Structures are given as C-alpha cells and as structure tokens.
Amino acid sequence: MRILIAWLCCALLAAQTAPDVAEKLTVDGDVATPLTLTAADLAKMPHETATLAAMDGKKTAFEGVPLIEILEKAGVPFGKEMRGKALAGYVLVEAQDGYQVVFSMGELDPGLAGARVIVVDRHEGQPLSAREGPIRLVVESDKRPARSVRMVERLHVVALRK
Numbered sequence: 001m002r003i004l005i006a007w008l009c010c011a012l013l014a015a016q017t018a019p020d021v022a023e024k025l026t027v028d029g030d031v032a033t034p035l036t037l038t039a040a041d042l043a044k045m046p047h048e049t050a051t052l053a054a055m056d057g058k059k060t061a062f063e064g065v066p067l068i069e070i071l072e073k074a075g076v077p078f079g080k081e082m083r084g085k086a087l088a089g090y091v092l093v094e095a096q097d098g099y100q101v102v103f104s105m106g107e108l109d110p111g112l113a114g115a116r117v118i119v120v121d122r123h124e125g126q127p128l129s130a131r132e133g134p135i136r137l138v139v140e141s142d143k144r145p146a147r148s149v150r151m152v153e154r155l156h157v158v159a160l161r162k
C-alpha cells in the first residue's frame with residue numbers, strides 16, 4: 001500500500017512538472033490575433049510535404065503547415081498588402097535551446113521571394129524526436145539546413161511602426 005501511495009505521488013509530481021510550454025507554438029508580437037497552437041491544433045491544419053537533406057546529404061520527408069498560413073491566421077498581411085511598411089516586417093523564430101532565426105515577410109510572400117518555409121510536426125510519418133521537435137521548420141530552398149530551426153516554441157512578429 002505504502003509503495004502504491006509513493007508511486008501515485010511520483011506519477012502526480014511528474015505530470016505536474018511535465019514540460020507543457022514546449023508542446024505549444026506561440027505566435028505573438030505585432031499581430032492582430034496572437035495564437036497559442038497546440039500540437040493538436042497544428043495537426044488539424046492542412047499539411048504539405050517538404051524534404052530536407054541531413055548533414056550526410058541524405059534527403060528525408062517532413063510534413064507540416066506552411067509558415068505563411070500560420071502568420072495569416074494571426075493576421076499578418078500578405079499579397080496585395082505587401083508593400084510600403086509591410087516590406088520591413090519580419091518574424092523571429094525562437095527555439096527551446098535559444099536558437100534564433102529571422103525571416104522577412106517579403107521573403108515569405110508568394111508574390112515576392114515566396115520561400116517555402118514549413119512548420120513541420122511529422123518526419124517520415126512519425127512525430128518528431130525530442131531533439132528535433134515536437135515542432136521544427138524545414139526551409140526546403142536553403143542550401144544548408146541552418147535555418148531549419150528545431151524545437152520551435154515561438155514565432156515573434158515585428159512590424160515597422162514609423
């Protein structure tokens with residue numbers, strides 16, 4: 001009985017201290033609608049496939065939601081509104097290990113550079129490993145995977161104010 005109680009206490013404690021922030025993707029900053037997307041929210045959105053070559057050159061397939069779809073959901077303007085001050089907007093991508101990468105809104109806009117940046121939650125049909133996920137970016141058009149941020153936890157949008 002005592003062992004059972006001890007076990008129950010441990011299980012409860014583990015559940016309480018389980019990393020919960022890391023399982024979510026926060027979209028904040030200069031957005032009309034800040035978002036907190038859970039893995040389930042992301043899984044419900046339409047997915048696309050993107051391939052990424054590892055350091056050994058081997059290509060593998062990832063699945064996820066285009067970054068632009070998530071930014072549009074938060075109210076970031078693209079398309080015909082992508083002119084003037086909007087061209088100075090950018091998104092700072094932050095990872096659990098402190099890694100940071102910036103993409104300009106102009107480079108993401110399909111009418112301009114149209115870089116395909118995918119917010120992925122599946123790798124070869126499986127959820128991502130803890131080293132990689134639960135959410136990572138895949139930037140298919142980059143020559144090296146340096147901007148394919150692993151363990152993404154926040155998309156911080158910055159718009160020009162003046």
Ligand SMILES: Nc1nc2c(c(=O)[nH]1)N[C@H]1C(S)=C(S)[C@@H](COP(=O)(O)O)O[C@H]1N2
Nearest residue numbers: 054055095097099145146147148149150151
């Ligand atoms: N969070 C995070 N993402 C990161 C990095 C990092 O240090 N931290 N390194 C980048 C670099 S420099 C490379 S080359 C790729 C390596 O990804 P891979 O280990 O899946 O091949 O991850 C990128 N994403």
Ligand SMILES: [Mo]
Nearest residue numbers: 144145146147
């Ligand atoms: Mo790298």
